Amino acid sequence: MVDENKINGFLLDIEHEYTKARKKHPPMHSAHEGISVIREEFEELWDHVKADTAHTDAAYTEAVHLATMAMAFALEINGKLMDYQKTE
DSSP states (O other), X not given: OOOHHHHHHHHHHHHHHHHHXXXXXXXXXXXXXXXXXXXXXXXXXXXXXXXXXXXXXXXXXXXXXXXXXXXXXXXXXXXXXXXXXXXX
């Protein structure tokens, strides 16, 4: 299991990147746009895996970008919450 402090740090990095991205770019307009952005971020992380550089700061940054865009898709395109987060 990953240390809770690392999880919280990762989530803070995602929050920071999301805020930064939305200051620079508008929200996703469609699922097709969203999946294109996610695929681009995935490919950039995949390049690190293929180059055996997945342990680097640059690869971590790409993982944060990928997670951020997946979150943006979930919030901006889908907008649903998991059952445990819904209020009655």
